[in-house]
Amino acid sequence: MIRCEGVTYVYQRGTPFEATAIEDVSLEIAAGDAVGIIGATGSGKSTLVQHLNGLLRPTAGRVYLDDVDINAREVDRRRVRQQVGLLFQYPEHQLFEETVTADVGFGPRNLGLGPDEVRHRTARALAHVGLDPAVFGPRSPFTLSNGEMRRVAIAGLLAMEPRMLILDEPTAGLDPASRREILDHIMRLRSARGLTIALVSHSMDAVARLCRRVIVLDRGRVVAEGATRDVFADPGRLAALGLGVPQVAECARLLRERGVPVRPDVLTVDEARRAILDALAGRRPAPKNVP
Amino acid sequence: MDFLRGLMLGQYVPAESPVHRLDPRTKILGTMWLVGVLFATRSLAGLVVLTAFLGGVLAAGRIAPAYAVRGLRPVFWLVGIAVVFQVLFGDSGGHVLFRRGPLVVTRENLAAGAFYGYRLILLVAATTVMTFTTSSVELTDGLERLLRPFRRVGVPAHELALMMTIALRFIPTLFEETETIMKAQMARGAEFARGSLVARARALIPLLVPLFVGAFRRADALALAMEARGYRGGEHRTRMKELRVAVRDYVAAGMLLVVAAIVLLPPSVWRAVAGR
Amino acid sequence: MSDRAPALIRVRGLSHTYEPGAGEPVPALRGVDLDVHRGECIALIGGNGSGKSTLAKHLNALLLPTAGEVIVDGLDTRDRDAVWAVRQRVGMIFEHPDDQLIAAVVEEDVAFGCENLGLPPTEIRSRVDEALRTVGLEALRRRPPHLLSGGQKQRVAIAGVLAMRPRCLVLDEATSMLDPAGQREVMETVLRLRDEGLALVLITHSMEEAALADRVVVLAGGTVALSGTPSDVFARDDVLRRLRLEAPPIVALARGLAAAGVPLPPGLLTAPQLADAVAAAYRRGRGGA
Numbered sequence: 001m002i003r004c005e006g007v008t009y010v011y012q013r014g015t016p017f018e019a020t021a022i023e024d025v026s027l028e029i030a031a032g033d034a035v036g037i038i039g040a041t042g043s044g045k046s047t048l049v050q051h052l053n054g055l056l057r058p059t060a061g062r063v064y065l066d067d068v069d070i071n072a073r074e075v076d077r078r079r080v081r082q083q084v085g086l087l088f089q090y091p092e093h094q095l096f097e098e099t100v101t102a103d104v105g106f107g108p109r110n111l112g113l114g115p116d117e118v119r120h121r122t123a124r125a126l127a128h129v130g131l132d133p134a135v136f137g138p139r140s141p142f143t144l145s146n147g148e149m150r151r152v153a154i155a156g157l158l159a160m161e162p163r164m165l166i167l168d169e170p171t172a173g174l175d176p177a178s179r180r181e182i183l184d185h186i187m188r189l190r191s192a193r194g195l196t197i198a199l200v201s202h203s204m205d206a207v208a209r210l211c212r213r214v215i216v217l218d219r220g221r222v223v224a225e226g227a228t229r230d231v232f233a234d235p236g237r238l239a240a241l242g243l244g245v246p247q248v249a250e251c252a253r254l255l256r257e258r259g260v261p262v263r264p265d266v267l268t269v270d271e272a273r274r275a276i277l278d279a280l281a282g283r284r285p286a287p288k289n290v291p
Numbered sequence: 292m293d294f295l296r297g298l299m300l301g302q303y304v305p306a307e308s309p310v311h312r313l314d315p316r317t318k319i320l321g322t323m324w325l326v327g328v329l330f331a332t333r334s335l336a337g338l339v340v341l342t343a344f345l346g347g348v349l350a351a352g353r354i355a356p357a358y359a360v361r362g363l364r365p366v367f368w369l370v371g372i373a374v375v376f377q378v379l380f381g382d383s384g385g386h387v388l389f390r391r392g393p394l395v396v397t398r399e400n401l402a403a404g405a406f407y408g409y410r411l412i413l414l415v416a417a418t419t420v421m422t423f424t425t426s427s428v429e430l431t432d433g434l435e436r437l438l439r440p441f442r443r444v445g446v447p448a449h450e451l452a453l454m455m456t457i458a459l460r461f462i463p464t465l466f467e468e469t470e471t472i473m474k475a476q477m478a479r480g481a482e483f484a485r486g487s488l489v490a491r492a493r494a495l496i497p498l499l500v501p502l503f504v505g506a507f508r509r510a511d512a513l514a515l516a517m518e519a520r521g522y523r524g525g526e527h528r529t530r531m532k533e534l535r536v537a538v539r540d541y542v543a544a545g546m547l548l549v550v551a552a553i554v555l556l557p558p559s560v561w562r563a564v565a566g567r
Numbered sequence: 568m569s570d571r572a573p574a575l576i577r578v579r580g581l582s583h584t585y586e587p588g589a590g591e592p593v594p595a596l597r598g599v600d601l602d603v604h605r606g607e608c609i610a611l612i613g614g615n616g617s618g619k620s621t622l623a624k625h626l627n628a629l630l631l632p633t634a635g636e637v638i639v640d641g642l643d644t645r646d647r648d649a650v651w652a653v654r655q656r657v658g659m660i661f662e663h664p665d666d667q668l669i670a671a672v673v674e675e676d677v678a679f680g681c682e683n684l685g686l687p688p689t690e691i692r693s694r695v696d697e698a699l700r701t702v703g704l705e706a707l708r709r710r711p712p713h714l715l716s717g718g719q720k721q722r723v724a725i726a727g728v729l730a731m732r733p734r735c736l737v738l739d740e741a742t743s744m745l746d747p748a749g750q751r752e753v754m755e756t757v758l759r760l761r762d763e764g765l766a767l768v769l770i771t772h773s774m775e776e777a778a779l780a781d782r783v784v785v786l787a788g789g790t791v792a793l794s795g796t797p798s799d800v801f802a803r804d805d806v807l808r809r810l811r812l813e814a815p816p817i818v819a820l821a822r823g824l825a826a827a828g829v830p831l832p833p834g835l836l837t838a839p840q841l842a843d844a845v846a847a848a849y850r851r852g853r854g855g856a
Contacts, residue, residue, distance in 0.1 A: 096500035110480030177811030244747030254842035273823040516667035519659040520680040531678035531691040
């Protein structure tokens with residue numbers, strides 16, 4: 001669905017503050033996929049995702065949406081942004097309207113839709129993130145809790161009915177229950193509406209839960225790419241890149257170090273439990289991924 | 292969105308140089324002195340001397356000339372307009388070069404326009420050299436110290452300096468925030484540079500409301516953080532860095548005096564000096 | 568706990584009610600008791616709105632009790648003359664790295680608190696140098712803070728507090744905006760300070776961080792709902808879930824393994840602890856076979 005070819009972006013060219021944010025990045029995200037984009041702070045993740053909906057124009061290289069170069073002169077960038085929704089970090093800081101309904105309706109209004117259609121989409125989008133439009137719609141967004149504001153901001157993007165959603169740290173700063181709720185809603189959107197998801201996150205547990213594939217960035221370059229399971233099976237490498245590892249994967253690594261033959265590619269508590277029980281019972285782990 | 296960053300040109304360029312090391316008070320007063328000299332100058336030769344002097348300061352401050360010119364670019368427009376006004380509406384006497392209807396261009400006016408325009412550029416250049424080589428902290432410290440004697444007549448020197456410090460500290464943060472909010476709203480289909488003036492003004496609401504809400508949130512958080520670190524106004528407060536005037540400051544002051552003398556004293560005086 | 572040396576901070580029957588300009592008064596804390604000892608790390612956890620941050624602000628007199636009392640090193644926070652001494656003894660680090668740095672250069676920011684204490688310039692200089700060394704940021708002393716990483720900014724904030732020579736550090740969700748490397752940086756720094764005798768109060772949403780504390784206090788609806796060692800608290804999964812919290816994945820994994828009959832000791836909190844215990848069980852199993 002989206003393809004980057006050799007994308008490079010240089011900030012503040014021609015000044016003493018010139019800096020290359022990403023360099024020669026090529027990647028592809030297929031429709032319906034769920035991809036995690038991970039990397040330490042300053043690795044260029046945020047710069048990269050802003051190229052995917054045309055907010056930044058590459059210094060070199062091209063970005064294609066359905067095989068159309070989105071930076072070509074004749075392409076309507078607004079249509080690109082409607083199709084590829086981008087949720088910024090701390091999106092609750094971008095709410096501005098007097099009511100939740102009006103704020104969520106901002107995107108659809110910008111698309112030039114009629115009032116009835118705007119109302120429908122707003123209600124639908126709020127329902128998608130688990131907020132009752134009748135209860136929350138008339139309230140001021142500034143009276144909501146952090147988790148609720150975050151969900152209103154997500155609804156604001158969903159109301160544009162994008163085909164792809166890019167989420168930059170959607171759970172940062174929330175309590176565990178709010179984190180779980182938001183991840184659950186995103187998972188449901190993917191399965192129910194076939195939304196393509198790109199998740200930018202430091203939370204490896206969130207990436208492990210949500211994403212089938214991960215792309216690892218380091219200092220502006222793609223340094224690893226593959227199935228989540230395979231990438232996370234090498235915790236030492238991730239740690240060297242300044243990244244965390246899901247705690248259970250770290251535990252599996254430590255067990256192997258201590259001579260217990262646990263399969264390394266575990267992502268969830270459940271998988272880890274089964275893998276450890278297998279090892280203790282002397283059952284051989286699945287041959288895949290075992291050196 | 293690079294235009295927001297563009298506005299920030301003319302900012303401090305960190306480097307180790309004799310100009311950077313000068314006491315900020317020397318640089319503030321020196322710049323004011325130069326501006327005064329510029330206004331008093333009547334001769335082209337004076338401007339040439341001052342240009343050479345500023346060029347020398349730039350070189351001593353390790354600032355690339357190309358970068359300095361870039362920093363001046365926004366001013367060129369202003370200078371252009373000033374020159375056109377001078378040429379078109381100055382005194383109509385003198386050698387006429389061009390005439391069409393009420394429009395009269397004389398050689399004298401053209402020369403005067405170029406002179407004033409160039410003087411304006413030098414004026415901006417002088418202050419830019421100061422901001423290139425003086426960090427905001429030093430600038431604030433310098434101003435606070437210069438204003439301190441006026442406390443007795445009710446000038447809140449400490450409070451003004453603190454306000455400036457905080458403003459300078461948060462300008463980059465606010466720029467980043469503006470950029471993020473603009474992009475976030477554009478991701479929801481907002482347009483900031485399209486349509487009539489009214490439409491553009493309305494389009495600013497989704498930018499300004501979150502920006503103000505954010506600024507207030509930050510102000511609250513900052514006030515709390517300052518209180519938590521024992522801030523209670525200027526009383527009882529001491530400073531880690533005390534400004535101290537060094538030999539190089541006297542040297543700089545001496546050079547400024549010499550430049551002013553060269554530019555401002557009539558040639559007859561110099562002839563007299565040379566003739567003796 | 569009270570049979571040890573007297574507590575550094577003693578909170579008794581603390582209640583706090585916010586009185587907004589319009590609308591109903593909001594009770595945020597109701598009758599909280601808490602002791603913080605020297606060299607002890609307490610994790611304060613709870614869902615959004617449980618009163619954690621309100622409690623934190625009472626520890627250095629940013630808020631004053633509606634009822635009850637907070638005694639810091641023998642000083643009552645309600646005593647107007649003691650406020651500055653209290654703030655010197657208890658330092659606060661806040662959530663947003665950007666919103667607590669005041670000056671446009673790192674070392675100037677670190678000096679801010681000392682300048683407020685009215686110390687002589689040479690004394691401030693040596694304290695600033697020492698504090699920057701402690702957090703490992705001497706090399707960045709002349710940088711403007713906005714060019715630092717989140718973890719570095721928080722370490723600058725910690726240095727600014729350390730230069731005031733406090734007895735206790737309160738971190739109010741100070742790692743929640745950082746990446747894993749930044750979180751590690753900050754946690755390693757403060758745990759080292761704890762080992763040197765500083766008291767720590769960590770307010771956190773991260774259960775992994777809470778597992779590193781000596782004691783975990785769970786707040787809910789403005790009262791203490793649970794309190795004890797991390798293993799005691801995380802064993803109460805039912806209560807935690809009701810309070811919008813959850814045990815760290817390692818604790819859940821250990822519980823799952825124990826339920827399946829793996830002989831594990833209680834109180835496993837971190838990946839290395841669990842790995843050691845499972846490896847021991849594995850060796851015993853092989854030895855027996």
